[in-house]
Amino acid sequence: MTPLINVKDLKQTIGKQKILNGLSFMLSAGECLGLFGGRGAGKTTLLHILAGIDRFKSGSVEILGCDIRKSEAFKKRLGLITQERSLFRDLRAYENLEFIAVLKGAGTENITALVKRFELNNILGEPVNTLDAGVYQRLSMACALLNKPRILLADDLINDIDPRSQHIILRELNSFISGGGSCIWSFSRIEFCRATGKVGWLENGTLSLYSPQEAQELWDSRLRLIEQQSGENDA
Amino acid sequence: MLSQCLAIARREFFFIWRDKDLRYILLFGPLLGLLIFYGTYSHQVLKDIPTAIADLDRSRASQELVKNIRGAENLKITAYPESYDELEDLIKKGTVVAGVVIPENYGKDLSLSRQTRVEMIVDGSNMIYATNATSAMLSVSHTLSAQTGVKTLVARGIAPAQAAAAYQSAEFREEAWFNPTLNYAYFVVLALALNIWQQCCTLTACMTIVGETGAASWYQFKSLGISRLRLFISKSAAQIITFMAVALPVFFLAFAVFKLPLRCGFLLFFLFSLAFATALHSVGTLASSIAWDPVNAARFGMIIALPSFLVSGYTYPLESMPGCLQIIAKILPQTWYFQGINLLAFKDPGWAFMSQYFLAFLIIAAVCYTVSAVIVARRT
Numbered sequence: 207m208t209p210l211i212n213v214k215d216l217k218q219t220i221g222k223q224k225i226l227n228g229l230s231f232m233l234s235a236g237e238c239l240g241l242f243g244g245r246g247a248g249k250t251t252l253l254h255i256l257a258g259i260d261r262f263k264s265g266s267v268e269i270l271g272c273d274i275r276k277s278e279a280f281k282k283r284l285g286l287i288t289q290e291r292s293l294f295r296d297l298r299a300y301e302n303l304e305f306i307a308v309l310k311g312a313g314t315e316n317i318t319a320l321v322k323r324f325e326l327n328n329i330l331g332e333p334v335n336t337l338d339a340g341v342y343q344r345l346s347m348a349c350a351l352l353n354k355p356r357i358l359l360a361d362d363l364i365n366d367i368d369p370r371s372q373h374i375i376l377r378e379l380n381s382f383i384s385g386g387g388s389c390i391w392s393f394s395r396i397e398f399c400r401a402t403g404k405v406g407w408l409e410n411g412t413l414s415l416y417s418p419q420e421a422q423e424l425w426d427s428r429l430r431l432i433e434q435q436s437g438e439n440d441a
Numbered sequence: 442m443l444s445q446c447l448a449i450a451r452r453e454f455f456f457i458w459r460d461k462d463l464r465y466i467l468l469f470g471p472l473l474g475l476l477i478f479y480g481t482y483s484h485q486v487l488k489d490i491p492t493a494i495a496d497l498d499r500s501r502a503s504q505e506l507v508k509n510i511r512g513a514e515n516l517k518i519t520a521y522p523e524s525y526d527e528l529e530d531l532i533k534k535g536t537v538v539a540g541v542v543i544p545e546n547y548g549k550d551l552s553l554s555r556q557t558r559v560e561m562i563v564d565g566s567n568m569i570y571a572t573n574a575t576s577a578m579l580s581v582s583h584t585l586s587a588q589t590g591v592k593t594l595v596a597r598g599i600a601p602a603q604a605a606a607a608y609q610s611a612e613f614r615e616e617a618w619f620n621p622t623l624n625y626a627y628f629v630v631l632a633l634a635l636n637i638w639q640q641c642c643t644l645t646a647c648m649t650i651v652g653e654t655g656a657a658s659w660y661q662f663k664s665l666g667i668s669r670l671r672l673f674i675s676k677s678a679a680q681i682i683t684f685m686a687v688a689l690p691v692f693f694l695a696f697a698v699f700k701l702p703l704r705c706g707f708l709l710f711f712l713f714s715l716a717f718a719t720a721l722h723s724v725g726t727l728a729s730s731i732a733w734d735p736v737n738a739a740r741f742g743m744i745i746a747l748p749s750f751l752v753s754g755y756t757y758p759l760e761s762m763p764g765c766l767q768i769i770a771k772i773l774p775q776t777w778y779f780q781g782i783n784l785l786a787f788k789d790p791g792w793a794f795m796s797q798y799f800l801a802f803l804i805i806a807a808v809c810y811t812v813s814a815v816i817v818a819r820r821t
Contacts, residue, residue: 254660257660257663257664258663258664258666259660259664278666281664281665281666282666286660286661286664288657288660290657290660291657292657292658292659292660293658293661294452294658294661295656295658296452296455296456296459296460297452297455301452301455304448305448305452306661306665308444308445308448309449309661309662309665309667310665311445
């Protein structure tokens with residue numbers, strides 16, 4: 207099966223600092239890759255490259271068969287949720303849905319269904335800047351799904367949001383994956399790895415792939431090691 | 442594609458409208474400016490210039506001269522100081538702007554047909570007052586010196602009619618064209634109000650690029666693959682339409698209510714303003730593309746917009762400025778606009794003559810937009 211995302215030897219530097227140092231991975235339809243790593247590990251950098259927001263230094267990135275350096279056609283089938291609040295702050299919630307739908311050339315017919323699924327009915331008239339983190343994230347995901355994308359890229363999808371919103375977002379994410387969509391979403395709390403199909407652990411500019419269970423075990427073993435070392439030091 | 446453009450333009454209108462500060466500045470800034478300036482220059486011509494007469498002679502002839510000066514147009518005699526020093530003090534304190542000193546032997550010298558010197562002093566610290574006072578004083582002095590000359594000739598035995606004819610053989614008639622009453626309101630009110638308008642527009646245009654690229658929502662545009670050109674054209678069209686929409690009430694008040702002169706047809710004036718708004722927008726866009734953040738962009742806007750009126754040559758001739766300043770002035774669209782509106786308001790030079798002004802706007806816009814595009818392409 208042709209991968210939807212095919213990344214080979216991807217390198218990225220910011221100033222003199224190497225952020226990504228030769229990443230390679232593939233993602234097929236129906237797969238969900240959880241991108242795990244600490245702050246500054248390069249999760250956002252990688253997602254922004256995949257979304258076509260930032261250029262990269264070297265390597266190759268193919269999305270939906272497009273070399274993203276040569277074509278932007280893949281963007282029509284892409285949904286993005288950014289770490290920063292990137293909805294249009296001068297527009298209200300419904301206006302954002304409407305505006306992004308037009309920009310995506312998606313038509314507005316999906317809006318009603320998405321509003322219902324993400325339980326956004328009560329906040330449609332609100333300015334987006336006043337929304338709680340969880341509601342904002344639900345709205346962001348609804349906006350990202352307006353064009354019925356094949357690939358969803360989400361940066362810090364459910365960090366620090368209310369449980370109800372977490373539940374809705376994960377439910378819709380599962381529905382998206384089971385519908386044949388692919389997703390890469392980043393997180394920095396290991397417990398979220400259970401919601402992914404596989405975990406890409408980003409560290410020192412390289413990506414290591416694990417099953418969610420392996421990732422959890424690796425994290426636990428590292429914690430034990432740190433505790434052990436600190437115990438030795440205390441003694 | 443059209444629906445995208447319309448959506449982007451609609452959002453831009455929302456953006457301008459929902460930013461309270463921007464909305465009030467754009468809507469009320471130029472209008473308030475027009476009202477204030479019209480109020481300021483409501484007298485239209487400077488009359489009743491406070492003047493003092495120091496009659497050091499106190500003769501019959503000097504009394505007659507005082508009477509004549511009192512009847513002079515635009516001068517209002519408010520003080521009669523006893524001495525030259527007292528007059529000097531009054532001018533220093535600003536109590537009077539002009540002063541007349543009639544010398545001690547004025548009557549005697551006049552009767553002996555000897556030359557006498559009446560001193561007319563003007564406070565030069567306020568240029569507007571000084572110019573008007575000088576003009577009023579000159580008018581008085583011309584009349585009085587002619588009257589005195591006729592009297593001297595009559596005293597020497599020449600018939601009064603012949604004496605008068607001798608002084609009227611060469612008539613120098615002053616005539617101001619296009620603004621016959623030298624009405625200040627006609628000259629400055631519209632220009633000052635449009636200066637406020639152009640400043641507001643420049644500040645808004647300075648947000649065109651950085652207002653978008655500096656916000657997180659820029660990620661949305663980039664991830665959606667929206668063409669920068671489409672985004673830019675749609676945003677710019679919305680901004681320029683807004684600029685013209687806020688100018689229309691100013692034009693209505695100025696021409697329909699305050700009856701300020703507009704010799705040319707309104708269509709030419711409107712299109713001229715539209716061409717200027719586009720060129721101005723391009724300058725703001727260039728500043729916006731150079732700036733790193735909105736605050737930085739606003740500073741650039743202020744640096745461009747604030748002095749542009751002064752160097753435009755509207756209030757002080759461009760030709761009298763240093764060469765380098767003239768070059769800078771000609772790069773700015775404001776110079777072409779303010780020179781142009783003066784022509785359109787007073788002279789109606791026609792489409793053909795104004796085409797060079799339109800061409801200047803076109804060149805400025807083409808250069809600024811192109812440079813902005815290059816900068817934006819490199820940065821984003």
